[in-house]
Amino acid sequence: METNTWLQMVAGLATQTGMKILGAIALWIIGRWLVRLAVRLLSRAMQRGGVDATLIGYVRSSCTATLNVVLVVAILGFFGVETTSFAALFAAIGVAIGMAWSGLLSNFAAGVFLVLLRPFKVGDFVTAGGITGTVSEIGLLVTVINSPDNVRNIVGNSKIFGDTIQNFSFNPYRRVDLTAQLDHSVDHRAAIQMLTARIAAIPNVVRDPAPDVEILSFNLAGPVLAVRPYCGNADYWQVYFDTNRVIRESFGEAAFPVPEYHYAIRTDRPAAAPTVRSATAA
Numbered sequence: 001m002e003t004n005t006w007l008q009m010v011a012g013l014a015t016q017t018g019m020k021i022l023g024a025i026a027l028w029i030i031g032r033w034l035v036r037l038a039v040r041l042l043s044r045a046m047q048r049g050g051v052d053a054t055l056i057g058y059v060r061s062s063c064t065a066t067l068n069v070v071l072v073v074a075i076l077g078f079f080g081v082e083t084t085s086f087a088a089l090f091a092a093i094g095v096a097i098g099m100a101w102s103g104l105l106s107n108f109a110a111g112v113f114l115v116l117l118r119p120f121k122v123g124d125f126v127t128a129g130g131i132t133g134t135v136s137e138i139g140l141l142v143t144v145i146n147s148p149d150n151v152r153n154i155v156g157n158s159k160i161f162g163d164t165i166q167n168f169s170f171n172p173y174r175r176v177d178l179t180a181q182l183d184h185s186v187d188h189r190a191a192i193q194m195l196t197a198r199i200a201a202i203p204n205v206v207r208d209p210a211p212d213v214e215i216l217s218f219n220l221a222g223p224v225l226a227v228r229p230y231c232g233n234a235d236y237w238q239v240y241f242d243t244n245r246v247i248r249e250s251f252g253e254a255a256f257p258v259p260e261y262h263y264a265i266r267t268d269r270p271a272a273a274p275t276v277r278s279a280t281a282a
Contacts, residue, residue, distance in 0.1 A: 042059065043059075111140040111141055125233050126169070127168075131153045131155055132148070136152075143157055173232055174233055175230050176229050176231060176236065177226075178226075178240070181224055182256070183259040195246070199213070199246055202229065202246060204231050212228040213225055213228070220263070227243060229243055
């Protein structure tokens with residue numbers, strides 16, 4: 001009788017355990033399928049939103065790891081295991097990692113905002129984090145900028161996002177700022193008319209807005225002209241050097257005198273003291 005009772009208890013316990021194991025397996029299979037579905041839907045939504053591929057890959061791996069941990073905790077809870085301690089352990093680990101990697105996490109957060117807000121993109125000419133150059137890579141932690149002297153600069157994203165960003169490629173054209181010195185004897189109206197016509201003929205100078213040539217300031221040599229053509233960012237240095245050459249050649253062909261600084265030096269001599277003669281009484 002006792003043997004039958006013991007067998008029934010073992011059979012019941014085995015059945016109960018087997019059902020739990022089958023339920024856990026089913027929960028794992030269904031959970032994994034739901035995790036993959038959720039990650040896939042999130043990836044498609046981010047791709048449609050034009051999110052950077054690097055960020056999409058990182059978010060996918062992070063979401064997959066997080067959801068798998070949640071699934072394991074849920075399965076343990078299904079078996080009756082106390083999961084409160086696991087949650088506290090994961091929280092402690094997260095705090096420790098956050099304190100140890102605070103700098104990296106700040107760079108990562110800034111990288112996410114750079115990708116989402118898109119103040120610049122790969123190929124743009126920018127000044128960011130104190131570096132001026134062409135963006136060659138936007139990473140989650142750092143951004144790579146190649147300066148005009150062909151030096152590779154790796155800048156932390158937090159430094160870029162916390163500083164002023166200048167994007168020279170965002171607008172369809174930019175201005176080239178140059179000056180031209182005239183002598184006092186030169187007719188500034190003739191010089192302005194000549195430069196305006198010749199600079200407009202430089203390749204890649206846009207017609208709208210037209211180049212600006214006006215008197216900017218004066219100095220001891222004469223008036224100083226502001227010479228400002230407009231061009232696309234890719235043509236900036238070509239227009240810059242061509243404009244300088246046009247200024248030099250135009251003034252030479254027009255035989256304008258070389259500007260010279262003129263000084264007037266005056267010396268004030270003190271008046272001669274009157275001569276005093278002594279008279280002798282006769």
